[in-house]
Amino acid sequence: MKTLREAPKDEEARGAQFLIRAGYVNKEMAGVYNYLPLGLKAIEKIKAVIREEMAGLGAEEIEMTALQNAKTWQASGRWDDKVMDVWFKTKLNAGGEVGLAPTHEEPITKMLTAYVNSYKDLPCSVFQFQTKFRNELRAKSGILRTREFLMKDLYSFAKNREEHEEFYHKVEASYKRIYEKLGLPQVYQCFASGGAFSKYSHEFQCLTPVGEDTIYHNADFSVVLNEEVLNDEVLSELGVKREELVSEKAAEVGNIFTLGEKYSEPLGLKFNDENGERKNVFMGSYGIGVSRVFGVIAEKMADEKGLVLPSAISPYQYYLIGIGDEGMRAAEEIYARAPEKFIFDDRDERPGVKFADAELIGIPERVVVSDKTLRDGKIEVVTRANGATKLLTKEEFLSKLS
Amino acid sequence: MKTLREAPKDEEARGAQFLIRAGYVNKEMAGVYNYLPLGLKAIEKIKAVIREEMAGLGAEEIEMTALQNAKTWQASGRWDDKVMDVWFKTKLNAGGEVGLAPTHEEPITKMLTAYVNSYKDLPCSVFQFQTKFRNELRAKSGILRTREFLMKDLYSFAKNREEHEEFYHKVEASYKRIYEKLGLPQVYQCFASGGAFSKYSHEFQCLTPVGEDTIYHNADFSVVLNEEVLNDEVLSELGVKREELVSEKAAEVGNIFTLGEKYSEPLGLKFNDENGERKNVFMGSYGIGVSRVFGVIAEKMADEKGLVLPSAISPYQYYLIGIGDEGMRAAEEIYARAPEKFIFDDRDERPGVKFADAELIGIPERVVVSDKTLRDGKIEVVTRANGATKLLTKEEFLSKLS
Numbered sequence: 065m066k067t068l069r070e071a072p073k074d075e076e077a078r079g080a081q082f083l084i085r086a087g088y089v090n091k092e093m094a095g096v097y098n099y100l101p102l103g104l105k106a107i108e109k110i111k112a113v114i115r116e117e118m119a120g121l122g123a124e125e126i127e128m129t130a131l132q133n134a135k136t137w138q139a140s141g142r143w144d145d146k147v148m149d150v151w152f153k154t155k156l157n158a159g160g161e162v163g164l165a166p167t168h169e170e171p172i173t174k175m176l177t178a179y180v181n182s183y184k185d186l187p188c189s190v191f192q193f194q195t196k197f198r199n200e201l202r203a204k205s206g207i208l209r210t211r212e213f214l215m216k217d218l219y220s221f222a223k224n225r226e227e228h229e230e231f232y233h234k235v236e237a238s239y240k241r242i243y244e245k246l247g248l249p250q251v252y253q254c255f256a257s258g259g260a261f262s263k264y265s266h267e268f269q270c271l272t273p274v275g276e277d278t279i280y281h282n283a284d285f286s287v288v289l290n291e292e293v294l295n296d297e298v299l300s301e302l303g304v305k306r307e308e309l310v311s312e313k314a315a316e317v318g319n320i321f322t323l324g325e326k327y328s329e330p331l332g333l334k335f336n337d338e339n340g341e342r343k344n345v346f347m348g349s350y351g352i353g354v355s356r357v358f359g360v361i362a363e364k365m366a367d368e369k370g371l372v373l374p375s376a377i378s379p380y381q382y383y384l385i386g387i388g389d390e391g392m393r394a395a396e397e398i399y400a401r402a403p404e405k406f407i408f409d410d411r412d413e414r415p416g417v418k419f420a421d422a423e424l425i426g427i428p429e430r431v432v433v434s435d436k437t438l439r440d441g442k443i444e445v446v447t448r449a450n451g452a453t454k455l456l457t458k459e460e461f462l463s464k465l466s
Numbered sequence: 467m468k469t470l471r472e473a474p475k476d477e478e479a480r481g482a483q484f485l486i487r488a489g490y491v492n493k494e495m496a497g498v499y500n501y502l503p504l505g506l507k508a509i510e511k512i513k514a515v516i517r518e519e520m521a522g523l524g525a526e527e528i529e530m531t532a533l534q535n536a537k538t539w540q541a542s543g544r545w546d547d548k549v550m551d552v553w554f555k556t557k558l559n560a561g562g563e564v565g566l567a568p569t570h571e572e573p574i575t576k577m578l579t580a581y582v583n584s585y586k587d588l589p590c591s592v593f594q595f596q597t598k599f600r601n602e603l604r605a606k607s608g609i610l611r612t613r614e615f616l617m618k619d620l621y622s623f624a625k626n627r628e629e630h631e632e633f634y635h636k637v638e639a640s641y642k643r644i645y646e647k648l649g650l651p652q653v654y655q656c657f658a659s660g661g662a663f664s665k666y667s668h669e670f671q672c673l674t675p676v677g678e679d680t681i682y683h684n685a686d687f688s689v690v691l692n693e694e695v696l697n698d699e700v701l702s703e704l705g706v707k708r709e710e711l712v713s714e715k716a717a718e719v720g721n722i723f724t725l726g727e728k729y730s731e732p733l734g735l736k737f738n739d740e741n742g743e744r745k746n747v748f749m750g751s752y753g754i755g756v757s758r759v760f761g762v763i764a765e766k767m768a769d770e771k772g773l774v775l776p777s778a779i780s781p782y783q784y785y786l787i788g789i790g791d792e793g794m795r796a797a798e799e800i801y802a803r804a805p806e807k808f809i810f811d812d813r814d815e816r817p818g819v820k821f822a823d824a825e826l827i828g829i830p831e832r833v834v835v836s837d838k839t840l841r842d843g844k845i846e847v848v849t850r851a852n853g854a855t856k857l858l859t860k861e862e863f864l865s866k867l868s
Contacts, residue, residue: 096535097531098529098530098531098573101592128494129499130532130614131498133498154555154566157602157603171500175492175494178492179468201559
């Protein structure tokens with residue numbers, strides 16, 4: 065790992081500049097980012113939080129492919145570039161055209177026709193962490209809107225609307241817990257436009273000036289809606305007046321959607337009910353942009369010196385610096401106790417350079433062991449978020465580690 | 467999870483048929499496979515074995531992108547479809563052409579120009595588990611040669627050839643341990659063609675009739691070479707006579723390659739040595755096809771009834787069946803002790819159906835708790851590989867679990 069003095073000139077968002085300079089990501093080209101060791105560790109921590117919640121929902125993890133068969137998408141009408149304008153398409157040397165999945169409703173629906181046949185097979189749900197490809201005309205705001213990104217997508221399959229809604233409400237609660245556990249503040253569930261099978265979908269919107277969406281909310285956020293559904297009918301239905309609402313910019317960090325029979329009908333995902341009647345499966349889809357969540361955290365949780373990551377997603381808990389011969393020896397001993405918790409900055413650099421990098425990288429706590437602090441038998445621990453400084457004995461600090 | 471009676475008709479390889487029927491993978495289209503919960507668990511186990519060895523080598527994990535900038539590959543000459551004939555290329559809506567990475571030498575070399583500048587930054591090594599895309603004219607042998615597959619690729623960066631070779635030998639030893647830990651037998655290190663910076667590369671070839679390569683070896687496998695380097699010069703260099711060698715079909719499950727300055731020179735990956743002289747970094751690359759390893763295991767480790775997976779990669783250790791009321795109750799109790807170790811087949815099916823599925827899926831041990839065995843206070847444990855049957859008390863079995 066190595067920090068950089070400058071981010072690429074075309075990188076406008078502050079969070080993205082920090083992520084690049086701190087060595088979390090590297091820009092391959094516009095809207096396409098490589099993950100360096102620190103960035104990959106942060107992403108894995110986000111995935112672990114989500115995975116725990118998916119297990120709680122009883123969803124099974126799978127992994128579908130990026131390459132997509134045109135036929136599957138022709139059935140739903142979404143192969144057409146006019147209907148889905150973000151396709152990357154490419155040709156097989158063996159003949160024929162394939163696409164890169166921008167989402168997975170069609171292939172998952174088709175795949176489940178092999179495994180769902182009876183009411184006994186329902187309800188069920190599956191999820192994946194999978195790279196999506198979207199041919200965006202303009203890549204924006206660092207890792208917020210990119211052409212290749214990691215998404216968690218969950219799909220549910222139910223016998224009927226009631227069974228679907230029961231699961232849908234569980235996902236609502238689960239998503240709220242996910243943002244809380246990640247330490248991402250100011251995330252609100254928001255009404256957005258629905259489809260043929262439900263008047264609304266729900267988005268989880270996080271307030272940030274770099275967000276692409278505009279949301280409207282009342283004073284206590286008990287009503288939050290996307291600009292796209294701001295009309296008299298919706299306002300009266302939600303029992304709120306236009307003048308009670310204020311608008312803010314926000315970034316979508318999740319969405320949940322009642323698909324109903326939109327895909328099961330054209331792709332033939334049916335089941336025999338208790339009376340032997342053949343029915344369409346009732347579906348839902350639920351997304352979280354994993355790399356986008358990381359991007360939003362980088363935008364929101366930073367100051368002028370660098371990132372201020374929450375513990376839940378920080379690749380390490382401590383940034384460890386030893387100063388002086390004795391300080392360095394003591395730091396080495398501490399590091400050896402729990403190497404997975406530390407970035408140990410043992411470079412041959414001045415302390416000032418190390419302090420600046422610690423702030424740029426945004427690890428929650430900086431631990432300094434110097435000849436000077438050791439004279440009083442102490443170790444200095446500084447919280448990145450608020451600068452609070454504590455002097456602990458070595459024993460006190462080590463007991464925090466275990 | 468659900469087993470299927472039949473695999474797709476165009477699926478010829480026996481291992482691939484079993485993987486599909488047992489519910490490990492699902493065929494999206496020719497050469498493109500989705501991973502179902504069982505398959506994904508097996509892949510994660512393979513990754514864990516490899517990751518442990520990569521940590522031992524001191525390599526850092528990263529994740530690069532699939533989308534590739536034409537310019538980076540034009541520098542090495544490999545953007546040309548005549549030089550690299552497996553490219554998938556696609557157009558950006560914003561203008562310009564991008565490719566889907568068939569491998570990552572070029573982008574990793576270019577990326578490291580931002581982080582490597584001095585001899586102090588070397589040696590270093592990075593690896594990733596990343597999906598590769600290859601536009602194969604013919605997809606073959608199930609998941610052995612596919613158009614989209616998971617690969618572990620490791621890249622090393624050294625100051626000079628000596629430093630490179632030291633790492634190269636460590637990787638050789640590490641790869642041998644990986645195949646051993648995975649439980650994949652008959653893997654041999656094999657001489658294959660090299661490049662401008664080394665006469666040979668090394669492949670790890672696993673004997674199997676479905677393999678695409680032909681290797682030649684002597685009686686004790688102390689000399690193993692790929693057909694492509696079978697010539698008088700090589701034979702005399704290895705001190706072996708043509709008539710001492712026999713040929714066999716094999717599948718490549720890994721390769722290690724001295725790249726030298728092949729990519730560092732055109733992509734400008736240089737460093738200042740101790741004397742301030744600017745030099746090219748000396749590189750190596752080391753691949754293991756993760757999904758291919760799984761495919762080879764499925765081909766080799768199977769009998770007429772189904773798969774016979776080694777414990778190291780089996781998604782679960784035990785296939786649990788309860789027979790009769792009391793048997794089912796006891797099975798539920800056992801399952802609750804360590805659910806992560808069991809597939810608990812609690813379907814409303816005849817025991818014969820469950821036994822057949824247990825054999826198809828190839829979980830290492832089948833555990834049957836029936837009213838009959840319980841009359842003697844016993845549980846039946848059958849080893850999938852050899853049919854060996856043991857009767858254990860519940861206590862004896864539970865003590866194996868912890």
